[in-house]
Amino acid sequence: MMSKKWVKLITSLQHKKYRKQHQAFLVEGAKSVLELFSSDYQIQILFVTEEFHQQHIRLLQKQSLPYEIVSQQELEKTGVYQTNNACLAVVTAKPNQPIGISGNExxxxxxxxxxxxxxxxxxxxxxxxxxxxxxxxxxxxxxxxxxxxxxxxxxxxxxxxxxxxxxxxxxxxxxxxxxxxxxxxxxxxxxxxxxxxxxxxxxxxxxxxxxxxxxxxxxxxxxxxxxxxxxxxxxxxxxxxxxxxxxxxx
Amino acid sequence: MMSKKWVKLITSLQHKKYRKQHQAFLVEGAKSVLELFSSDYQIQILFVTEEFHQQHIRLLQKQSLPYEIVSQQELEKTGVYQTNNACLAVVTAKPNQPIGISGNExxxxxxxxxxxxxxxxxxxxxxxxxxxxxxxxxxxxxxxxxxxxxxxxxxxxxxxxxxxxxxxxxxxxxxxxxxxxxxxxxxxxxxxxxxxxxxxxxxxxxxxxxxxxxxxxxxxxxxxxxxxxxxxxxxxxxxxxxxxxxxxxx
Known part of the structure; x- marks a missing residue:
């Protein structure tokens, strides 16, 4: 079961004010979370359903990141998605760093x-x-x-x-x-x-x-x-x- | 106030089955309804707020169509839009007629x-x-x-x-x-x-x-x-x- 601490954080991250404060954001659903794995974003914690866990167990072990198995109901109750039978990640946001221009793009x-x-x-x-x-x-x-x-x-x-x-x-x-x-x-x-x-x-x-x-x-x-x-x-x-x-x- | 008969019809038209049965559909909001006026669609009845009525009174008179003034709350309660401060029309759907091809389009x-x-x-x-x-x-x-x-x-x-x-x-x-x-x-x-x-x-x-x-x-x-x-x-x-x-x- 998701601890109260995480439920509170995840709920708060639906609001910009708290995303700024915690420098974190939510990523929901299999497609988006799988893309995270091959990015340079840092996942603080991942909540997965038993189904997602079984499907991607090797990938999860390779990532060596903290994850917990929860029910679909818990994901849907805490996240933004109305239906989410896969996963939800709390991810560290990148700081707002200046982007320079270049002459070839x-x-x-x-x-x-x-x-x-x-x-x-x-x-x-x-x-x-x-x-x-x-x-x-x-x-x-x-x-x-x-x-x-x-x-x-x-x-x-x-x-x-x-x-x-x-x-x-x-x-x-x-x-x-x-x-x-x-x-x-x-x-x-x-x-x-x-x-x-x-x-x-x-x-x-x-x-x-x-x-x-x-x-x-x-x-x-x-x-x-x-x-x-x-x-x-x-x-x-x-x-x-x-x-x-x-x-x-x- | 919107009569029970219209409330019932409008609510039913949110479902395909009843749109087929009544050969009618809903059009909500000022932009879409104003476009209807210059189309060949037939408006069965138009419900407008006092605000929309005042803004478009000449246009409404020129259309010579049945309309009723209702509150914004009534529009929002019966229609699909969560916010609708303008109007809602019940419109006759066109029959599903074959479209022929042509050599220049x-x-x-x-x-x-x-x-x-x-x-x-x-x-x-x-x-x-x-x-x-x-x-x-x-x-x-x-x-x-x-x-x-x-x-x-x-x-x-x-x-x-x-x-x-x-x-x-x-x-x-x-x-x-x-x-x-x-x-x-x-x-x-x-x-x-x-x-x-x-x-x-x-x-x-x-x-x-x-x-x-x-x-x-x-x-x-x-x-x-x-x-x-x-x-x-x-x-x-x-x-x-x-x-x-x-x-x-x-």
């Missing part, structure tokens, strides 16, 4: 993306398109929110976040890399000659990119529309633009 | 897409990319599910669904249009010379396209991966492929 920058599902999806897309650096405005949803972790489908282990004031960050970089941003009046992404390296800024779900950042955008772009939908979801738009970047650069 | 075909959020997102993407025909396998989630309607952000008014046995449908068409389907071993979508018109099949979230349909696929395609994510969500993949089709064809 793309970086994704998020300006106040609010929905945890959208952020998780964007992390998965970044991972698919080989983007490892994610610079987020301070009002972007917390990377370690359990819903973000779940929606990223394990990709959170390969994408490094950095929360910072975007205007100041862009000011510091001062044009050393091209900065692409989605704006209604931007150039058709099918025709943009994307550079080998750069920064792609995606804006808030309803407000788009903060006007304060516009002066730092060297290339305004947009996804052409062929029908009548008013807009695309920010995750969808991120994927389409990343695909166009890769297609143009390769 | 693309059609989207869904093979057992299960998640209502994914289906709604796909409808919105189809609408963005100017695809108006959506042929769905009989096990694909119901187009008129309230969660599908909500996720489509009004695009359900411009995309026509048809539920049918896909193998039989494809057999009938018998190669008169190119059929593109996403498979792991497919050709890179960045390099496929897409035809001016065709069918794009997207498969189930975890199983992909049913092997039974493979013989009808004339061109297997895939989205190239540059990083390590195991897969892309079906909505994301649909958007990226549609974008590549439009880019290639235009």
């Amino acid at each position: 793309y970086m994704l920058m998020l300006d106040d993306v609010k929905d945890p599902g959208n952020l998780g999806t964007i992390i998965r897309i970044a991972d698919w398109y080989g983007i490892r650096k994610l610079v987020c405005s301070e009002n972007t949803t917390d990377f370690y929110n359990p819903k973000v972790i779940a929606a990223s489908m394990g990709s959170f282990t390969r994408v490094q976040p950095y929360y910072v004031d975007l205007a100041q960050y862009l000011k510091k970089i001062n044009g050393s890399l091209p900065v692409y941003g989605a704006f209604l009046e931007g150039e058709d992404v099918h025709k943009v000659p994307f550079a080998k390296a750069g920064i792609l800024i995606m804006g808030n779900e309803s407000q788009g990119i903060n006007p304060e950042l516009a002066p730092w955008v060297s290339s305004k772009i947009h996804i052409p529309r062929y029908g009548a939908a008013e807009s695309l979801n920010v995750g969808i738009a991120t994927a389409v633009i990343c695909d166009n970047i890769r297609r143009s650069v390769d | 693309y059609m989207l075909m869904l093979d057992d897409v299960k998640d209502p959020g994914n289906l709604g997102t796909i409808i919105r993407i189809a609408d963005w990319y100017g695809i108006r025909k959506l042929v769905c396998s009989e096990n694909t989630t119901d187009f008129y599910n309230p969660k599908v309607i909500a996720a489509s952000m009004g695009s359900f008014t411009r995309v026509q669904p048809y539920y049918v046995d896909l193998a039989q449908y494809l057999k009938k068409i018998n190669g008169s249009l190119p059929v593109y389907g996403a498979f792991l071993e497919g050709e890179d979508v960045h390099k496929v010379p897409f035809a001016k018109a065709g069918i794009l099949i997207m498969g189930n979230e975890s199983q992909g396209i049913n092997p039974e349909l493979a013989p009808w696929v004339s061109s297997k395609i895939h989205i190239p991966r540059y990083g390590a994510a195991e897969s892309l969500n079906v909505g994301i993949a649909t958007a990226v492929i549609c974008d590549n089709i439009r880019r290639s064809v235009d």
Whole structure:
């Protein structure tokens, strides 16, 4: 059975305040936890069902980490997932360390993306398109929110976040890399000659990119529309633009 | 106040069985209902809050449709939305009529897409990319599910669904249009010379396209991966492929 101490900690980690305080977060479900094993994240403790234990006993022994066998009901009662017949890990969060730019890769920058599902999806897309650096405005949803972790489908282990004031960050970089941003009046992404390296800024779900950042955008772009939908979801738009970047650069 | 008769009908329309029986469905929220006004869907009755009524009184009078003013609490109690401060409509569903193919447009075909959020997102993407025909396998989630309607952000008014046995449908068409389907071993979508018109099949979230349909696929395609994510969500993949089709064809 899960001790009271752990139940209390796990429940508290559903809130950002306590994640900051404990420098820890939750990872739930088989897929995400198995991805953790091959990452550099440190698992403080792992709770597994008897079923998961039997299926992965060798892997668990190889990891040499503290784990306890609990019931499915306990996992579901303490975690965020409504159904979880596999596992839950308490993991040490990484400190918010500055991410530097480099001249041979793309970086994704998020300006106040609010929905945890959208952020998780964007992390998965970044991972698919080989983007490892994610610079987020301070009002972007917390990377370690359990819903973000779940929606990223394990990709959170390969994408490094950095929360910072975007205007100041862009000011510091001062044009050393091209900065692409989605704006209604931007150039058709099918025709943009994307550079080998750069920064792609995606804006808030309803407000788009903060006007304060516009002066730092060297290339305004947009996804052409062929029908009548008013807009695309920010995750969808991120994927389409990343695909166009890769297609143009390769 | 909402009469018992309407409360009972609205509650029942959250279930597919009763939507079929009554040939009706629910549309909730200002954005979706305003899109209904400019569509050919028939609104049986509209429940609005005092706030929505005041904001849109001219539009409501122009529509000449039956409406009643109710409280926000009533909308939230009877509808699916947890918060709805605007409106809820009971709308007549369209019969499941066959969709024919044509030589100058693309059609989207869904093979057992299960998640209502994914289906709604796909409808919105189809609408963005100017695809108006959506042929769905009989096990694909119901187009008129309230969660599908909500996720489509009004695009359900411009995309026509048809539920049918896909193998039989494809057999009938018998190669008169190119059929593109996403498979792991497919050709890179960045390099496929897409035809001016065709069918794009997207498969189930975890199983992909049913092997039974493979013989009808004339061109297997895939989205190239540059990083390590195991897969892309079906909505994301649909958007990226549609974008590549439009880019290639235009």
